[in-house]
Amino acid sequence: MIRSGAVASFLILCTAPAFAQTEEERPLSAIDWLSESVEQPEVLVISPRGATQPNRVPDADEAPVTEDATSPDVDVRPLGGPAPRAIGLLGSATTGLPDALWENSEPEVLANLLLAQDIDTLPALQELIATLALARANPPRLAPEAQTFLQARIDKLLDLGALEAAQALLEAAGPDSPEMFRRWFDVSLLTGTENAACRALSDTPHIAPTPAAQIFCLARRGDWPAAALTLNTGLALGDIDTATGDLLTRFLDPDLFDAEDALVQPDPMTPLTFRMFEAIGEPLPTQGLHRAFAHADLRPNVGWKAQLEAAERLARAGAIAPNTLVGLYTKRQPAASGGVWERTRAVAALDGALTANRDPADAVATLWEEATDVGVIVPLAQYYGPRVLAADPAPDVDVFRLLLLSEKYEDAALVEGFAALDPFLAGVARGDPADARATRAGYALVQSAFAAEPLPDMLDIARDGRSGEAILRTLATLQQGIDGDEQAFRAGFATLRALGLEDYARRIALQYLLLT
Structure with a gap:
């Protein structure tokens, strides 16, 4: 099974401590908030010694000069040298994705598919998109040195607002072209590390x-x-x-x-x-x-309320680790009421109940009410779910829902008391709701999706060594289903499972039922 949680684990490592601060066409355009901070320098063509024609820069559309109209015979051979690097931050041992994820696909097709993914979606889908962008896998064979797809991966992380991940991927690749450098420069500006980027500008003459x-x-x-x-x-x-x-x-x-x-x-x-x-x-x-600018409000010189609002905005896109969000919530006691302060109190109440070994049911109910509508219940469930389950709480509907949104969803569903509260949700969490009664809205759709047949053309693409492309196409189909197309939901969900993404599929189903 392909593993989930890779992005969250990476963000925990690279984020500051919680208490601190048409596929055949060209890829979609770059994010429009990037600075035009660098440009390609104009390089003069040097004439041979004794030439009488003045030096000049050839026009970009100027045809090459030839003596006749005969096409020359060109012998093309691969040059020796090191193989193109697999650039990424999460290896296959972490993600469960194969090293040949992208090998047989065209980079322009991959770039378009990735950039077209909807990121205002369920958290599990956001995480899978980010994992694909961060995966360390062999580059496409058709153009192994091209930066088209690598640049698209970085742009998708920037679109999510995952600046630390984008910065780390840029530095792993080496921001040695104008297009890559300007992304690194902008990320550095928003993360407060611009001094290194400024030094690199003076040390890199081919980037003006x-x-x-x-x-x-x-x-x-x-x-x-x-x-x-x-x-x-x-x-x-x-x-x-x-x-x-x-x-x-x-x-x-x-x-x-x-x-x-x-x-x-x-x-x-x-x-x-x-x-x-x-x-x-x-x-x-x-x-x-753009949400990427919210990182500037996480700095310690910014007021606590602005920090909290920025963290919530980024957490909704999975752009920061859950412990960063919780660390800000628990930074101090709120002195006001309403809005973000109520969520701060709810987090503090749950934290206090778990610390004091009290029944967390009431605190979880309050947290669910305060955090669900603003889109931060999933990162909070990811953080508190293991602690809540370890506390061995009495069966409770709100506690069960919280656990189902955490990485401990299957463990919770195996607890008889919790499973009895909603056998269908427990069946989804265990990967087989076939025998459970579909008594609520959405249940019948999810039940039929578990029994649906995967898209055969997507499986053919995967067998052709284009598994990453198949996943991206399947995600687009599944998103169409989440947006209301039930047939697309069944097909996309079944295909995701057939491609080895069982854990993601179960979490997507649970989030679809509990959050939409």
Whole structure:
């Protein structure tokens, strides 16, 4: 069985401590909030010694020169050298996915399929998408050195808001091209590690910073005169537009503009602009911006309420580890009421009950009521589920539901007292609800999905060495089913199980029944 929980385990390792802070076409466009922070430098073509034609940069669409119209015979052989690397953070021993996951697929097809996945979906599906993006598997054979699919994997992590995972994958790959570097640069800006990115800009001549990025990095290194000179030169040459120039001017000397009106917030907002607004004393709210910006509100210099709201937003996408969310909830005692403070109290009540070895049923009921509607009950169940089950609680409906959303779902379903509360849910958790009565909405659909036949073309694709492609296509079908197409639900669910993703399938079914 292909393992789940790999992404959560990785996030726990790479996140700060909880108490701190058409497939044949080109891939879908990159995320629109990335900074244009680097550019490909213009390189002159050097003429041979004694040539009379001046040096120039050939036009991108210029045809090569030839003496006649005869096509030359070209002998193509693979060059010797090391095999292309399998780039990823989670090996097959962790994920259960095969090393040949992507080998026989076309990278452009994989990129389109991955980028098209809906991430506003059930948590188990979010986790599987992230696991596929992080899996260390052999690259597609058709273009092993191409970065098309690797870039799509990174962009999907960025879309989820999983910045630490994206940053680690970028560093494992080596951000040595302009497109990869600008992603690393932006992630560094939002995670507070921009000094390393700025150093790399000065050490990597084939990656040219835009004037704004160059000025920002010069200032970060304390070279204010060079930063000012670069700004004035850029303005004089028209390389820096007026709005950017105004922001950079204030960035270099904010004290000169104390009495001036606040600058207009640009659209789209980029990480570089966001950080400069913060530096001039005009920090911008992250609400309304892409969820990736919420990481800036996890820093210890940000207020506790803003930290909590940012953590909840990221936890809904599975972009931070559950222990980070719980660590913020339990950081201190709330001094207000309503909203996030009630969830803070509910978490504290459950934590207190478990610590004091009291029956957690009442605390779980409150937590379910407060956390489910805002989409954070699953990460809380992942964190507290093992502790709750270890406490050997009396059978209770809310406790059973919480356990079914945790990694201990099957263990809970094997407890006779819990299983008696809802035999159908217990059957789903054990992988066979065929003999249980489908008494509630959705139960009959899930029961028929367990008995459905998988899509034969997806199984053929998997047998052709394109198992990753088959999984991505199946996820799209299953999402269509979650959105209301019952036939797609049955087909996608049955195929997911046939592809070896039994654990994910069961958790998807349980979340579908309990959360939709």
